[in-house]
Structure formats: structure tokens, C-alpha cells
Amino acid sequence: MIPKQCFQLLPHCRVILALALFLSLADSVAVQSTCPTAKNDTLYKLSSAGVSMIAAGNSTDCCTKCVLPCQTWSFQNIWTPETPCHLSPFAPIGTSTAHGCSGGSVPHAPPAPGPPAPSNSTAGTYVVDVSPRGVRQKIWGIGFEIQSDSIGSGNNGMPKDGTLVPDDDNSTSSAPHDLTNDERIRFATSLLPGFRWCRLALGLFLRGLSSDNKQIEGRWPSQMAELKQMQDLSGIEGFAPEYWSPPPGWKDSKSYYGGTLASFAENDLGEFGNALINDVKYLRAQGLKVPWWGLQNEPTFASENISADACTNQSSASDVHSLAERDGKDNSYSKCSYSQCSYYKAFAKIAPMIKSAFPGIKIHANSARGQKGASPIASDAAARANVDLWTVHYVGGGSDVPLAPDFTDGTYGIPIINNEFEYQPGQAIFGTPQSTLNTAQLIMNFFTFAQSPGFYWIHALKPTTNKESAGYSLGYWRPPQDTNMTRFPDLAPRHWVYNPINYHAVAGFAKHMPWESTRLYVVESEVNRDARIVAFRTPATTLSRGDGGPLHAFKTPPGRLGIILAYGQHALPSSNYTYGISINDGQSHVLNGYRYTPDASGYNVSIGTVTVPAQGTINITLQALTIEFWLEY
Numbered sequence: 001m002i003p004k005q006c007f008q009l010l011p012h013c014r015v016i017l018a019l020a021l022f023l024s025l026a027d028s029v030a031v032q033s034t035c036p037t038a039k040n041d042t043l044y045k046l047s048s049a050g051v052s053m054i055a056a057g058n059s060t061d062c063c064t065k066c067v068l069p070c071q072t073w074s075f076q077n078i079w080t081p082e083t084p085c086h087l088s089p090f091a092p093i094g095t096s097t098a099h100g101c102s103g104g105s106v107p108h109a110p111p112a113p114g115p116p117a118p119s120n121s122t123a124g125t126y127v128v129d130v131s132p133r134g135v136r137q138k139i140w141g142i143g144f145e146i147q148s149d150s151i152g153s154g155n156n157g158m159p160k161d162g163t164l165v166p167d168d169d170n171s172t173s174s175a176p177h178d179l180t181n182d183e184r185i186r187f188a189t190s191l192l193p194g195f196r197w198c199r200l201a202l203g204l205f206l207r208g209l210s211s212d213n214k215q216i217e218g219r220w221p222s223q224m225a226e227l228k229q230m231q232d233l234s235g236i237e238g239f240a241p242e243y244w245s246p247p248p249g250w251k252d253s254k255s256y257y258g259g260t261l262a263s264f265a266e267n268d269l270g271e272f273g274n275a276l277i278n279d280v281k282y283l284r285a286q287g288l289k290v291p292w293w294g295l296q297n298e299p300t301f302a303s304e305n306i307s308a309d310a311c312t313n314q315s316s317a318s319d320v321h322s323l324a325e326r327d328g329k330d331n332s333y334s335k336c337s338y339s340q341c342s343y344y345k346a347f348a349k350i351a352p353m354i355k356s357a358f359p360g361i362k363i364h365a366n367s368a369r370g371q372k373g374a375s376p377i378a379s380d381a382a383a384r385a386n387v388d389l390w391t392v393h394y395v396g397g398g399s400d401v402p403l404a405p406d407f408t409d410g411t412y413g414i415p416i417i418n419n420e421f422e423y424q425p426g427q428a429i430f431g432t433p434q435s436t437l438n439t440a441q442l443i444m445n446f447f448t449f450a451q452s453p454g455f456y457w458i459h460a461l462k463p464t465t466n467k468e469s470a471g472y473s474l475g476y477w478r479p480p481q482d483t484n485m486t487r488f489p490d491l492a493p494r495h496w497v498y499n500p501i502n503y504h505a506v507a508g509f510a511k512h513m514p515w516e517s518t519r520l521y522v523v524e525s526e527v528n529r530d531a532r533i534v535a536f537r538t539p540a541t542t543l544s545r546g547d548g549g550p551l552h553a554f555k556t557p558p559g560r561l562g563i564i565l566a567y568g569q570h571a572l573p574s575s576n577y578t579y580g581i582s583i584n585d586g587q588s589h590v591l592n593g594y595r596y597t598p599d600a601s602g603y604n605v606s607i608g609t610v611t612v613p614a615q616g617t618i619n620i621t622l623q624a625l626t627i628e629f630w631l632e633y
Contacts (some may be wrong), residue, residue, distance in 0.1 A: 001019065002293045006431045020588030030314040035063045036104030038071065044074035044103030045094040046086055047112035049527075053133055056085035059102040069463040070219035071109035075102050076077040081202055083133060088112070094407060099326035110138040121531075123578040125617070128563065129522040129537045130585045133519040137446060139536060141196030141515040142475065142506065142550065143240065144418065147159035148227060149174045149205045149219060152601045153466040154425070155333050160219075162209035162248070167220045173479045174205070175461040176226050176308025180494045183477075187496055188233035191460060191503070194510035194551050196237050197292060198230075199419065199456055202255055202279065203245035203318075204334040208552070213249035216279045222536040224286035231288060235550035237515075240419075241283060242294025242367060243276075244334040250275065264345050273350035276358045292362050293354055295347055297420075298339035303372035303412070308348075308380035311341035344376035344383065367419060369393075371410045378410050380474055389453075391419040396427045396471070399441035399569065400529060403449040415453050418446055420460040423471030431470035431501055433598035433625050437569035444532045444566060447519055461496055464488055474503040504603055505627070508564070511604065511627045512594065514538050514556055531577045531622075538633065560632040579614060586593055588614045598625055 030254055038059055052070075059075040062085035066073040069089040076084055076098075091109035128134070150159045159171035167177075176184045198500065206227075208219030217225040231238065243255045250272050253259025261272065276295075283290050304395035338346065343366060347369040351363050363386055370390035377383045390411060394401045401407075429435040438458075446452040446629045448489065462469035464478045464487050476488060491497050496589045513536060521533040539547045539562045546553035561570035567577045583589055593607040610630065622628060 011565075013555050019444075020435040027044055031239065036071075038063055038102050038104050039095075040102045041097060042103060043076070043096050043098035043101040044072060044092045044105065045096070046072060046074055046088040047090055047093050049113050050086045050089045052436065053521075054085050054087065055083055055085040055132075061085070062087075062102075062548050063104060063316075066104075068071075072105035073103055074099075077198065083135070088417065102416070104362045122524065122576065123580065123619075124528055124531060125580040126533055126582070128561070128581065128583045129521045129523065130537070130561070130583060134584075136519040136521055137447075137451045137453055139513060139517050139519055140453045140513075142194070142443075142454060142510040142511075143197040143199055143239075144195050144228075144460045145199040145201065145205075145456065145458045146176075147174055147176070147205055147421070147462060147573040148200070148228070149207055151205070151466070154468055157332065158204065158207065158256065158489050161177075162207045162213075162219065163394055164208050164217075165220050167222050169220065170481065172220050172223075173481060175463075175477050175496070176210050176230050177220075177223065178463075178477055178479050179496060183495050184229065185233060187475075188230045191493075191498070192234035192236065194512075195234070196239045196454070196510075196515055196549060197456075198236055198238075198460075200227075200239045200288075201297065201334075202241050202243045203247065206241075207256065207334070209247055213254075214247050214275050215282070216247060217281075217457060218286070224288070226353045228287040237549075238291045238365075240291030240292035240294065241280070241290060241335065242266065242297050242364075243559075245296045245336040246272070246296075248274070249383065251336060257332045258335055258337070258403065260337050260342065261346065262510060264342055266349065266604065269346055269349040270353075272346075273353040276350060277292065277353060280354070280358060290358070290361065293358075293596060294364050294367055294387065294391070295350060296336055296338060296343065296367065298368045298632070299336070299343045300340060300373060301368050302340050303369040304340060305372070306340050306375050306379075308344060308376045308383065314341055332608065340376055342381070347374070347377055347381065347386075348383040351383070355386055364389040364391040364419065367391045367393065370416050371414070371444055372410070373411065378412060383468045384412060384414070387414055390414055390416045392416060394418060394419045394422065394442075396423045396430075397442065399438050399445050401442065402445045402452075407450055416446075416450050417452045417454045417456070418442075419456040420458055420469045421456065424467075426468050427471070433501065434569050436501055436505040436596075436598040437566060437625055437627070440508075440566045441529075441532045442571060443506070443509055444534045444564060447534050448522075448532075455509070457502070464491065470499070470501070470573070472502075474506065475499050497602075500598075500600050500602065504598060506604065508594065508596050508627060512631060513562065514552035515544060515569040516547055517562070520561075528577075530570050531567045531579070532565070533579065536562045536564075538562065542627050554632050560592065561591070561633065562593050562626070563591065563630040565620065565622055565630070566625060566627045567622040573624050575624045576621050578619050578626075580617045580619050582617045583612050586614055588612060589632055591632055594631070596627040596629075 071085045072088045074086045090112035208217040241395045249381045251259045252262045370392040424431045445453045459472045462473035463591040480493045482483040516539045517536040539549040540558045542556045589612040
């Protein structure tokens, strides 16, 4: 089998409409074979512009299929095992050593186009490729996080830290705890359905401590039951716990704040691993489903290319954190710092223990800079075998982040997702309509250019009292202690309300896309950064097996098309953009439209139907700051 590092389709991107013809050339009679000489054990990295992915039995077969306008071929079979031969009309954007991969390029091949610049175009043409060549990754679903314990405004302070308290203690202000029973039910059954996972911040929003300060537990008697009720009513698959800080008994700071592990000795890491196993057992004993697990949130934002061997040979002195990182700071924010090498050492020991204790559980790394931050793990085949997902954080980042040419370098075929996203106070588009479009287009670009199988927003609900809430929340709740009615004057204590700026950016993906949908390639006349598109097909087993998540199981027809459009983050509010959409299967398709905009009334507005003709194009025009879902169901 060709190794996972052979994945080579990288984001770039200005595509000329005529290149749509290239999708069919590889299946036609070769009029002139270019078949550049093969270079074995070499990964040829291709721009996504005009690339064709086709079936081929081996590298020789792939090379012979490289006919004009093909200039470069690359053979691998990990990410697209049914279509391992990738053909491009451009020169490669890079090469690297990769055992089992092969490729070639003609001399003086034209360079691949660069990343898209802002465009003044008012229209574009888009061909949805529903053939086997157009099949891309499964999109698993969308996640969120829950603030299930208290935090000070601006993330400053964790009232009473891990001290166990009664239900009515003032330090328990959180969601769903603060809500009335009816509001808890409304929250779980209206805002959350369609989301697949809830990220659970251990040591921060679940931070109760055992008597020896070495295990996590609920901090008040009803806390775990509240989380289970939310899980059961919402229909989420379960929780994705990871540590903002392990319990203080395992840290040199003896505190949730600052510091790192007290010891990285093999035996001590083994004891630490057993404690983390016990934490998962505790969650499951409380009725929480735990399909995912992470060792540490943001252990480091360093992303040097460090090998496992370099870590092994590293002197202890060179791997010591700075004193500022290691010192505990009272009443601040839960944190545990690692270097890339110390994170690798802990992960390499503990991840296989977690996998062994809980067969089927999935593990991600490193909740900051993904495969680059976890480069020692990526370079170690044994450690890497325990990674199911690379996770990155680009908080408040622009929608173009996934278009970086090296974004998927070093993944070894393991997918990447952004598992935390929000806007911080002070960022230019914090709480603005432009952030709605930025979020939606960022999700779409992760799907398209990083081939991500999912995405996480941060908090479902945040309190009316916190300055970060506008950029963090899908909704606000009013804590019982909040008596400042100048903010949200119509919101009663212990009740919640939507935050449309953020919720309308994310909701359509959670509500309309069944879990495990398959993305389809779209040939774009140009990759317009302000006019994005994603196409997908519903799972084949929604009716036969009830797949797709609770909103779609035994309801949504299998194999139906969906097209997502989002326009106008950077455009003038009065501007329009027309998508000319066609589908290359020679059949007509009737699509139902649903619109989302940043305003309070812009949620899931039905906008009628359109028919994509069998051999033609349908024009769909969007006003700026608009997201639309066009669905064949």
C-alpha cells in the first residue's frame, strides 16, 4: 500500500472555465501523449486548478493517460483510492520524497496559478462534477463547545477553581445549568440539533476535583446530569473531551493555571495516562458518550519541523519551558504548556493507552497547529498510528487561511479540521455582519482546499455579562446574577436568545448537511474569494440504515445533491453576484432554496425552487452578505 504521505492535492487556485473540458479528456482517445518520464518515490504536489483525478492501475498506466493538455501526472492512492492518478495542465507546485509515490512533468510546463486575489467579477460559471472523478472527502459534521462552568469576563478567572460546591452556589453560573428547565429543553431541541459533537473543556468548564487533586469530576451535584440531558435531547453523537489543564496534582504548578506536567519520566507518564483513562470512564459512567479525545488544548503554537529522533536526542535543558510559562497564576485561565517534544513524549505514551482502554475512540492532535505543531508525532509512524485527525486553531482568521500552499504538508493522509473558531474582542470584524460571511466561507474553504471532514464553532451559549460573548456565542443567556437590563432588555434571567451574527453562519451546515455527506468537485471559472461554492451528495444509507444524523435519518433521500453558496464578505452591501451553475450528468435537478443572512430575520428563509436543466445552466443571484443552501430534498 502506498503510504499516507502521498496525498498531494494542495490548495491554489484560479481555474479557467475551459479547463472543465479537461475532466473528460483523460477518458478520451489520446491524441498526443506527453507521458513525462517517471520519477519514483517522489510526491508531485499539484495545484487544484484544472486537476483531474482518474482511475489507473499503476504509475505506468497513469503516465500514459497524461495527454495534452496534461503537463504533470502524480500517482498515489490514499486520499482518492478509486482515482489515484492525478493529472494537471500545469507544472507541479513542489515535490518531496515519499515512498511509493511517483510522478512526472514535461519541461517548461506553464506555472500553476497563484492564490486568488480580490475579484471585481459580478458573475461566474460553475460545473458540479457528479461523476466518479468528482468524488471527494466525506464531511462528517459540525461541532460546538459548551461553557458548562463559570468564567470571568474576557476569560479572566475561574470562580472557585475546582472546588466542589452545591447546585445553588454563585460560582456555578453556566449553561445549561443557569437555564430554567423549559429553556434547557428549548436550547437542546432548537439550537443544537444537527450538530454532531460537543467539545468539552476538561480543567476549565468541567473542573471539579477529586480529593487527591488528580481526577476530574462534576463540580456540583447536578452538573453531569445537565450535560447528559443536553446530549440526549439534542441528538449529538457525543462529547469530544480534551484538557485545558490536567488536574493540578499532575502539574509542577500544583494549579490549573500555568505550568506543565510535574514529570515526563516513563513510569510517571504511565500513571498519568491511567488517570486520564479514569476520567473518560467517569464521563461514560455519568452517561456521556465519548467518541473523541484530546490530550491538551493549545499545548504550544510552535510549528517547527522537528523529528521524533531529534526529540529523543534532545538534551533536557533545551526542552525546558520558560519560567513565565511554567509559573502558576492565580484566578486566570486554565492552561498547561508543552514544548513540541514534551507533547510528543506524553502523547506517544498515553494515546495508545487510551486507544487500548476504549476501542473505537478517535484521537486528535494537537489542537493548535495540527500536524505542524505535532511534527515529532507525524514523523513517528508508531505515534502517528494513534492520530485520527490533525486539529488546528485559527481564531478569528480570514476565510483564505486554508488556501496557504503548504497547509496540508506533512499530514501523512490524516485529515485536518479547525476544532475551535471564534472572534476576539478588538478584532476588526468582531460582532459584525462581515464575520457571518467570513465564518461561512472559512468553513467552505476548509472543506474545499484542506479537504476537511468537519469544523467546530466554539460556544453554543455565552453569558450576557462577558465582553467576549458577541464573538464567541451562537446564543446568549442571562445569568440570574445579571441585573443590567440595558443589555438585551427583553431577555429574562435564566433564559437564552440566538446570536444571529454567528448562528446564521454555522446553522445551515449543521441543519442541512447530513453527517457523512460526500463533497463533490466544482469547476470554477475563477476561484473568487468573495463568491464561494461547495457541492455535496447525501449519504447512500440515510433511508436504509438511518445514517446522516437525527435530522436526516429515515427522512432525507440518499444520493441527493446539495449546493452551498456564500457571497459578499468584502463586497459593497448593495452588490450582487450571479452563479451560473450546471451539473455534468445530463439530467435535470430540482433544488429547494434556503437563505441565511446576518440579521435576526435571516434564518433558514425558504426562497423557492429552481431547476438546473439537463444540458444547461441555471443562474442564481445572491446579494452581498448572503448564504444559500440549494437542496435536492
